[in-house]
Amino acid sequence: MLRTVSAAALSLALTASAGAQDFPTRPVTMVIPFAAGGPQDTIGRVIAQRASEILHQQVVIENVGGAGGTTGGLRVKNAAPDGYTFVLASVGTHAQSQTLYKKPPYNAAEDFTPVAYLGDTPIALIVRKDLPVNNLKEFVDYAKKNHDKMTYGSAGAGSATHLGCVVLTMALGVDITHVPYRGTGPAMQDLQGGRIDFLCEIINTAKPQIDGGTVKGLAIMSKQRSPVLPNLATAEEQGLPGLEAYTWSAILMPKGAPENAVKKISDAMSEALDTPVVRERLETSGVNIPPKDRRGPEFMGQFLRSEIKKWEEPIKKSGAQID
Numbered sequence: 001m002l003r004t005v006s007a008a009a010l011s012l013a014l015t016a017s018a019g020a021q022d023f024p025t026r027p028v029t030m031v032i033p034f035a036a037g038g039p040q041d042t043i044g045r046v047i048a049q050r051a052s053e054i055l056h057q058q059v060v061i062e063n064v065g066g067a068g069g070t071t072g073g074l075r076v077k078n079a080a081p082d083g084y085t086f087v088l089a090s091v092g093t094h095a096q097s098q099t100l101y102k103k104p105p106y107n108a109a110e111d112f113t114p115v116a117y118l119g120d121t122p123i124a125l126i127v128r129k130d131l132p133v134n135n136l137k138e139f140v141d142y143a144k145k146n147h148d149k150m151t152y153g154s155a156g157a158g159s160a161t162h163l164g165c166v167v168l169t170m171a172l173g174v175d176i177t178h179v180p181y182r183g184t185g186p187a188m189q190d191l192q193g194g195r196i197d198f199l200c201e202i203i204n205t206a207k208p209q210i211d212g213g214t215v216k217g218l219a220i221m222s223k224q225r226s227p228v229l230p231n232l233a234t235a236e237e238q239g240l241p242g243l244e245a246y247t248w249s250a251i252l253m254p255k256g257a258p259e260n261a262v263k264k265i266s267d268a269m270s271e272a273l274d275t276p277v278v279r280e281r282l283e284t285s286g287v288n289i290p291p292k293d294r295r296g297p298e299f300m301g302q303f304l305r306s307e308i309k310k311w312e313e314p315i316k317k318s319g320a321q322i323d
Helices: 002-022 039-055 067-077 091-100 136-149 160-172 184-192 203-212 259-273 276-283 297-318
Strands: 028-032 059-063 085-089 112-128 151-154 177-180 198-202 215-220 246-254
Touching: 028 039, 028 067, 039 059, 039 085, 039 112, 039 203, 039 246, 039 259, 039 276, 067 085, 067 091, 067 246, 085 091, 085 112, 091 160, 091 246, 091 297, 112 136, 112 160, 112 184, 112 203, 112 259, 112 297, 136 160, 136 215, 151 160, 151 184, 160 177, 160 198, 160 246, 160 297, 184 198, 184 203, 184 215, 198 203, 203 215, 246 259, 246 297, 259 276, 259 297
Parallel strands: 028 059, 028 085, 151 177, 151 198
Antiparallel strands: 085 246, 112 198, 112 215, 112 246
């Protein structure tokens, strides 16, 4: 009987070990907390396609928009911590939200398991093509005279695009009406249609519209010019030093996710980033891909906490808060 029990226990242990080694044994789900067609959605789909090949299992995309991306974050926070569900997090969903919301729907640093850091993307100031300004200085002058009549859009209250414009209007010392949308797509459509005045838009979505002449690009809100829009001057070059806004992309799992699943997904994401076709598609859309030592779970955990702290002060100073 003892031999039988021992053999059964050994068999179960070996089966569990084999199962851990074989992860994933079925498709995994990447929750993108924004509407399809937006910048985060594009990044997620490019990486997911290659990651599916590496994992030999499909990475299924699930778009869960709403509440500045926190609805999708909450969906993953409440998912089973088995490694099969993870979120494509951003600065808006998992850093800025912690201060912006009066009662955040989750604790980003405590309720999630860091998996991988995928890169950052700067934000550009773009305006409707018939706005009578052609550079940042002219925009500043125009906004100070007409701020009570102006509106700006975003991908949703609390999103990175919203906070980018909060930082901008703080720097200008003006109060401009915010119009939140359910994703970047509808906001861009209204900008092109002249129904709002400007967006602080992620560069990979702004670039095609700037190149196509459907909107005007006035400044990039980063320390350096972007290789994909080399003629677009930074805000600092145009007289607004320190004006910086961006988003980033990262993979987070629910708290308590298995270590083997974390490692497997993290390694797959890193390998995907090193795939030439993926790297080219991301870089040509404005994504800055991090070196290998800044992609793993340990770095992501430290980076997430630092970003939560970094955005706390400007959000509080702005007075912006969502119930």
